Amino acid sequence: TKRLTRSRPTTSPAPRKVLPSKRVVVKRAPSISASVKPPPSRGGFLWPLNGGRVLSRFGTLGKGLQNDGINILAPRGTPIRAVQNGVVAYSGNELRGFGNLLLIKHTGGWISAYAHNDQLLVKTGDQVRRGQVVSRVGSTGSVDKPQLHFELRRKNRAVDPERYLGRRTASLRR
Template sequence: MCRETIMRVQFLFSTLLAAGVGLAGCTVAPQAPKYPIYMQDKPVAEAPSPEKALTPEPPVDENAGVQGLGTKGQITTNELPPPPPPPPPPADKVLAVKTPEPKPAAAKPAVTPSVKTLTAGYVYTLQAQDTLYGVSRRFGVPIQTLYQLNGLTASSVTRIGQKVLLPETAKDKGIEAYANGPAPEKVKTVVAQADKAPAVKPVEKPPVKVADATVVTPAPKPVVVPPTPKPVVKEAEKVEPIKPTPPVISKAFPDQTGIAKLGKGRFVWPYKGNVLVRYGQLGPNVRNDGINIGGPEGAEVVAADEGTVVYVGDQVKELGNTVYIKHANGFYTGYSHLGKVSVKANQKIEQGQALGTLGKTGAVDRAQLHFEIRYTPSSEIAKPFDPTLVLP
């Protein structure tokens, strides 16, 4: 091998030594890394001990690791050791950075929201074509206030003759298209007061006269016993018959027993037929406020009791043609799905008088009558109950 070739081989070895790579059979084999790929797993380099730092390193021979050339001109080498890891930085140059501790936030005083108390001042009765929004505009009351005072929501269904409470701040602006009823009534609040007991006058004692240091006490008066009165025999007085006291209607909504007692015997069947759908909760979000009575289309429907017609129309599309009648003592009856209607609003009607015919208007597919009875003991909204409790 010529000198120029040997110098090139030595230069290649020195370059590979600096890069930490060894040769084997003229093939470059990369060294495996001495630490894992992820830097967080890299081992901490050990600080050089004082003995190693003071011991001088032997000089590196440029021809180290080079073997003689074989007969066939092959180059053989020993694997060179990897370069030592870099020493850690001096301890005096490592700065300790302190993270400032967060200061606790000052507690803010709790703010108690102001609560406005709504007081009912008036009562308005819903008429035909009335809506809660119309009532809100007429009396200048926000619709949310009406919901809160009356326990209603946006999905609540109102009825003719229903009582709507208004706050004390309500002002009547006059009749309009969707609030055409008379002026509201003032809510009467009765406060019971205890009877005042008559004032008791102190008993005056007779004055005591003092004369010459002698107390003069008045002489006691003689006690006079009145004669015993003779018994007086009177003629037998006439005994007047005791008048029955009218029943007192409680302002609290009665239970089923109370309802049956109040309405028993005063209603008749508007149409005598088979009950297709009973009263009450029929399933999730499905409730019937009355009973549905089946029959032939065109059959006559009569008033269950005497009263005044307060609504005629089909404002509730699911119920179709509907008639509501107001009766005495807080009772209302409703008749829906009528085919024909033969009465008008504000008309007086007798018990058993025809008011329409059996039909299938609204959301039904066969002729039937949806019949309701509602009751309210006061000016509150009338609530429905099972009609079979009071029907004969």
């Protein structure tokens, strides 16, 4: 009988242990405690800013791209309002592409997201009220013009914000 043996795989060059030259720190988005409940609200979601022009709508953009929110062109520094009472779940710039990003947790499993802000006026853990100015329009992240990228999520799933927002105060792009 012949005995079969497995040969050891070879690599070229021989493997070696690589030590990082610097300590690597991975930043995570802070999470909000489940015990922190957003304050209840009356009424629906407000439009997040006055004025502006809708540049891009929710949905498929073509070439395999998807917009999980809407983009509203507005002058740098335009006040952005909380669309509903809530608790700030994240306020920072660690998520690539979004620049200065704000996430607000609302009752009923809703989250609103505000990206590309010039200034963040609230911090993680703050309670905010419907209509409160929470940030200002900017062009941080992967955009070249001042704008707000706004998302609404229900139980972590993106939904078309225009179906849930109140009276539009941003004009439509024509």
